[in-house]
Amino acid sequence: xxxxxxxxxxxxxxxxxxxxxxxxxxxxxxxxxxxxxxxxxxxxxxxxxxxxxxxxxxxxxxxxxxxxxxxxxxxxxxxxxxxxxxxxxxxxxxxxxxxxxxxxxxxxxxxxxxxxxxxxxxxxxxxxxxxxxxxxxxxxxxxxxxxxxxxxxxxxxxxxxxxxxxx
Numbered sequence: 001x002x003x004x005x006x007x008x009x010x011x012x013x014x015x016x017x018x019x020x021x022x023x024x025x026x027x028x029x030x031x032x033x034x035x036x037x038x039x040x041x042x043x044x045x046x047x048x049x050x051x052x053x054x055x056x057x058x059x060x061x062x063x064x065x066x067x068x069x070x071x072x073x074x075x076x077x078x079x080x081x082x083x084x085x086x087x088x089x090x091x092x093x094x095x096x097x098x099x100x101x102x103x104x105x106x107x108x109x110x111x112x113x114x115x116x117x118x119x120x121x122x123x124x125x126x127x128x129x130x131x132x133x134x135x136x137x138x139x140x141x142x143x144x145x146x147x148x149x150x151x152x153x154x155x156x157x158x159x160x161x162x163x164x165x166x167x
Contacts, residue, residue, distance in 0.1 A: 075144035099135035
C-alpha cells in the first residue's frame with residue numbers, strides 16, 4: 001500500500017487471441033501493438049499509444065494524456081472510430097488507403113499532411129472543426145469515419161510512410 005519510489009509502475013503484458021475484443025480502463029499509460037482485435041482503451045491520466053492492425057476498430061480516450069494511434073490499411077466499412085484526449089495532444093497516422101472520412105475538433109491548431117476543410121466555431125469549445133477524406137470511403141451507411149478530438153491541445157493527422165523496396 002505504500003509507494004516505494006517516485007514514478008513506480010507495474011508493466012503487464014497480455015497475449016490476446018486473435019479476434020477477441022479488448023476493453024482496458026487504466027489510471028496510467030497504455031500501449032498496444034500488434035493486437036489483432038478491436039480495442040477500446042480509456043485512461044484517466046497518462047498517454048495511450050497504439051499501433052493498430054488492418055481492419056480492426058480502435059476507440060482510445062485519455063482524460064489528461066496524449067494519444068497516438070498509427071493505423072494500417074483501410075478502416076473497416078460502416079464503423080466510427082474515436083481517438084480523443086481532453087487535455088493532451090492527439091496524433092493519428094493513416095495511410096493513403098485509409099478509405100475514411102476523418103472529422104477533427106480542437107481549440108488549438110491542426111497539423112496535417114492531408115487537405116482539410118476547416119470550420120471556425122466561435123464561442124464554442126472546441127472552437128474549430130475540420131474534415132478530411134482519405135482514400136475512397138464507401139458511401140452511406142458503409143462509410144468509415146474516424147473522429148479525432150482534443151479539447152485544449154493540438155490535433156495531428158499525419159500520413160503513414162509506406163516502405164517501398166527499392167528493387
